[in-house]
Amino acid sequence: MPATIRDVAKVSGVHVSTVSRTFSAPHLVNPSTRARVLDCAEQLGYRPNRAARALITGRTHNIGLIVADIANPFFPPLIKAAETHARGRDYHLFIADTNEDANVEEELVLALAKQVDGVLLCSPRMSNTQIERLSRDVPLVVVNRPVPGLPAVVMDHAQGARLAIEHLVGLGHTHIALLGGPRGSWTNREIRRSATLTARTASVELTVLGPNPPNExxxxxxxxxxxRTGATAVLAYNDLMAVGLIDGLDSAGVAVPTQISVVGIDDTALSRRTRPTLTTVATPTAAAGRAAVDMLLAHGDDRRTTALVTLQTELVIRNSSGPAPTNI
Amino acid sequence: MPATIRDVAKVSGVHVSTVSRTFSAPHLVNPSTRARVLDCAEQLGYRPNRAARALITGRTHNIGLIVADIANPFFPPLIKAAETHARGRDYHLFIADTNEDANVEEELVLALAKQVDGVLLCSPRMSNTQIERLSRDVPLVVVNRPVPGLPAVVMDHAQGARLAIEHLVGLGHTHIALLGGPRGSWTNREIRRSATLTARTASVELTVLGPNPPNExxxxxxxxxxxRTGATAVLAYNDLMAVGLIDGLDSAGVAVPTQISVVGIDDTALSRRTRPTLTTVATPTAAAGRAAVDMLLAHGDDRRTTALVTLQTELVIRNSSGPAPTNI
DNA sequence: GCCATTAATGCAAACGGTTGCGATGATGTC
DNA sequence: GACATCATCGCAACCGTTTGCATTAATGGC
Structure with a gap:
């Protein structure tokens, strides 16, 4: 029913190849016939079938984007940025949610492989081995985790944790708790490593709790x-946990930030909306989405590259952190 | 590079059509040869190319999903539900964000048309006429707005507004303000109509404000x-506006809910996280996502149908609403 | 033992495009 | 005016898959 290239060819009295070239290689067709063809195409409401085109060119102009949980407020800004950025380059986005399941993740990459030019794997739960195997089927860019031999974009969580701890130390805190995230998370290890180092350098005590599920x-x-730790300040693995912790402290009758300061990570939209508003480490999620798209489009078909983009983080001071309570 | 149907045919010593049938019509091929073919396919890591298949069958097994703003907390649960539901039926989701722009919206539907079996249009900004025209190019299901002649799934906002107003009246409020949403929103009209009617029936005063942008x-x-209205309670167009309003009232030194009660609409994840937690009308977003997918898959190719699914809403009472302040 | 069925497979034409190659005519150069 | 060059366009094969039809062999009924 929808007009094909043959319909346009018939109406405009040229061969299909000429119609094809009018769209994909305009400089190869005479301006006057090109005008005529475009006119007929317009008339018939013709639009090239990208799937058919992909069959022979090998480029679908689609990008797959796989996240663990769309409902996690961390992801929507990343998705939105990636989508807008990709569309500006004439690419569309397939988005899939794995429900934090590594098997679903693998299945999805395989299912998408032929329909996309590459897949953006956000915070994957699969093992490095699995990911490397998949990269033979389709170009991959990993987000939020470095995978040896594959292009990746990560946030500088080490820097973020350092900034957060230094901020708290600056406020006079001498005993800080680190509320750890999920086991096996690269981010979690980075934060822990950097926080430990920074605390030691500043000669303050750091108590690590966890692993914990990364939600409220x-x-x-x-x-x-x-x-129970006796700490007067806490750095949480992410905003969701920080907000949950504030809730819990509130229920236990502990005031934030007068008795205990709380700092989150990610600067999700949430952090501006809670009471008290949340001091947090801003991770550039939108930039990460754009960078991932760029890397995919840049590397094209040379699958194995060691490119690693690290994005800087930034401390955003709001109302959940304050001076250490003075001992009486 | 990736194995095609021909590779499998060659290795297993049968014709390509037999390989094809092993996957798409297994009952037509001898069990023993089928086993052999499957074996070879497994060996070669063969997976059917769905785009190529779509070219001839006309079914892509993809669904387009277009939203105005992924970052709006209303959408992620809807998207997640739709995606999971669709995947269970062997469909994948194309997701696109229009940035609230009607032109982008139209362009996206057209661009996606050939790659999907149908498009879910969530809270579209286009005119009915535009939408109807597009429905000739691709099956459409509209979410959050009824469009004559097209399948749609909407929330019962009239019911929701009534529940909210009755709740406030029950708390003794006699003057209520309605904080309206964007101009041209069907939802907004529904809420206004129902709130006005309910207020009149209960003999309480209702002051309507707006239109306003639907954000904080x-x-x-x-x-x-x-x-300035002197109202002691407010029903807001959505949670985002309600939260913003509470902020504003807070800055002006007005306490919620002791001086003014605030009720939102949508029950986004946000409403549980703010202080005070938000009394709101829960709209079944996940159910809407599933229903929309079902309608699309059910109607198949008979584009024009008048089916309209209306989902019930529910009042969730939290801490932002309370008894009307007693006059001294 | 013959004929009608049926199961299993091969053949080839689609689907909607792209692209290397060759044909044609026009143009420029000397 | 002959020849090389070039712009323009048609021809046909191809991408990976499905599917109606033809073919073959095996089965069943009598």
């Missing part, structure tokens, strides 16, 4: 444990 | 105006 329950459930 | 600024910016 993972924060609220650890409120008691945090209080 | 649209709420915080109207705080002064709300105070």
């Amino acid at each position: 329950e993972g924060g609220s459930g650890q409120a008691e444990a945090v209080i | 600024e649209g709420g915080s910016g109207q705080a002064e105006a709300v105070i």
Whole structure:
């Protein structure tokens, strides 16, 4: 029913190849016939079928984007940026949600492989081995985790953790708790490593808690444990946990930030909306989305590259952190 | 490089059509040869190219999903539900963000048309006429707005507004303000109509403000105006505006809910995280996503159908609403 | 033992485009 | 005016798959 290239050819009285070239190689066709063809195409409402085109060119002009959980407020800004950026380059985005399941993840990459020119793997749960195997089927760019031999874009969490700890030290805190995230998370290891180092350098005590699930329950459930440590400040694995922790402290009658300061990571939209508003480490999620698209489009078909883009983080000071309470 | 149907045919010593049938019509091929073919396919890592298949079958097994703004917390749960539901039926989702732009919206539908079996249009900004025209190019299901002659799934906002107003009346409020949303929004009209009717029936005063942008600024910016109305309770167009309004009231030194009660609409994840937690009308977004996918898959190719699914809403009482302040 | 069925497979034409090659005519150069 | 060059366009094969039809062999009924 929809007009094909043959319909346009018939109406405009030229061969299909000429119509094809009018769209994909305009400089090869005479301006006057090109005008005529375009006119007929317009008339018939013709639009090239990109899937058919992809069959022979090998380029679909589609990009796959796989995330663990769309509903996690960390991802939408990244997705939005990637989508807009890709569309500006005439690419469309396939988006899939794995529900944090590594098997679903693998299946999705395989299913998408033929329909896209590459896949953006955000915070993958698969093993490095699995990921490397998949990279033979389709170009991959990993986001939020470095995978040896594959292009990746990561946030400088080491820097972020350092900034956060230094901020707290500057406020006079001498005992800080680190509310760790999920086991096996590269980000978590980075934060821990950097926080430990920074605390040691500043000669303050650091107590590490975890692993914990990276959501609100993972924060609220650890409120008691945090209080028991005796720390006067906490750095949480992400904003969700920080917010949950504030809730838990609130329920336990502990005031934030007067009694305990709390710092999150990610600067999700959430952090501006809570009471108190959340001091947090801003990770450039939108920039990460754009960078990932760029890397994919740049590398084209040479799958194996060691390119690693590290994006800087930034401390955003709001109301959940304050001076250490003075001992009486 | 990736194995094609011909490679499998060559290795297993049968014709390509037999290989094809092993996958798309297994009952037509001898069990023993089928086993052999499957074996070879497995060996070669063969997976059917869905785009090539679509070229001849006409079914891509892809669904387009177009939203105005992925970052709006209303959408992710809807997207997630639609994606999971679709994948369970062996469909994948193309997702695109229009940045609230009607032209981008139209362009996207056209661009996606050939690559999908249908498009889910969420809260479209286009005119009915535009939408109807597009429905000739690709099957459409509209979400969050009824379009005559097209399948649609909407929330029962009239019911929601009634529940909210009745809740406030029950708390003793006699003057309520309605913080309206964007001009041209069907949802907004529904809410206004129902709120007005309910208020009249209960003999309480209702002051309508707006139109306003449907975000936090649209709420915080109207705080002064709300105070001037003298109302002791407010129903906002959505949670985002409600949260913004609470912020604005807070800055103006007005306490929620002791001086003014605030009720939102949508029950986004946000509403549980703010202080005070937000009383709101829950709209079943996940169910809407699933219903939309079902309608699209059910109607198949008979484009024009008048099916309209209306989903029930529910009042969720939290801490931003309370008894009307007693006059001294 | 013959004929009608049926199961299993091969053949080849599609689907909607792209692209290397060759044909044609026009142009420029001397 | 002959020849090389070049712009323009048609021809046909091809991308990976499906599918109606033809072919073959095996089966069943009598």
